[in-house]
Amino acid sequence: MTTCTVTFYPDGKRISVPKGTDVLSAAIAAGVYIKSSCGGEGVCGRCKVLVRNGQVVSDPTGRLTREEIGQGYVLACRSTVVGDVTIEIPVESRLEKEQILTEEAQQERLAGVFSKATEIEREPEVKEKAIFVHSPLATKIFLKLPPPTLKDNVSDLERLFREIRHGRDIKILQTGLANVRKMGRLLRESNWEVTVLLGKRNGTxxxxxxxxxDTS
Known part of the structure; x- marks a missing residue:
């Protein structure tokens, strides 16, 4: 199998992927998050990136101007790697406002959440002293997300977080890398109706x- 090295800037992250991998998938695998409201269908145009060195093969798209194409811009979801390449992620294409946990960090936090919940469940007297006396440490919520439109084309992660926050006092919200990787396909296959399990710990x-x- 032929592999290619993809380097992402300004992160400076580098990853080896099989030839023919799309740039968006390579970015996710490298831990670089790019906006993609349409789930990789090439419709929203939000995953615009700049090819600095090397070459990719891109499908035709109407989401880029001739000037942008001439400058080396491509859509990450519609461009495949054919050799070593350096990709720059513009500020407007970066997904960095929301906090994303690594899988290891998520497992550690999850273990802490349910460990604490178990302690409170087993020791009734602790309930009076617990921080979340009237709010469970783990809660399931059924959500019906509005599908993306040309006017409402935020990323899948932003869309999910926005719906979770709606009507709820949640200041710090985050999720794990595994959820981010599967989110696009899961949301579309479930017709934008999902159940999320929320955990609370230390104000997060x-x-x-x-x-x-609906599994709530």
Whole structure:
């Protein structure tokens, strides 16, 4: 199998992927997050990146101007790697406002959440002293997300977080890398209806699991 090295700037992250991998998938695998509201369908145009060195093969798209194409811009979801390449992620294409946990960090936090919940469940007297006396440490919520439109073309992660925050006092919200990787396909296959498991710890709310349909 032929592999190619993809380097992402300004992160400076580098990853080897099989030839023919799309740039968006390579970015996710490298831990670089790019906006993509349409789930890789090439419709929203938000995953615009700049090829600095090397070459990619891109499908035709109407989401880029001739000037942008001439400058080396491509859509990450519609461009495949054919050799070693250096990709720059413009500020407007970066997904960095929301906090994303690594899988290891998510597992550690999840273990802490349910460990604490178990202690409170087993020791009734602790309930009076617990911080979350009237709010469970783990809660399931069924959500019906509005599908993306040309006017509402935020990323899948932003869309999910926005719906979770709607009507709820949640200041710090984060999720794990595994959820981010599967989110696009899961949301679309479930017709934008999902159940999220929220965990609370030290003032932070985390999306622990995302399940299709209503499992609340």
């Amino acid at each position: 709310t985390e999306v622990v699991l995302i399940e299709p349909g």
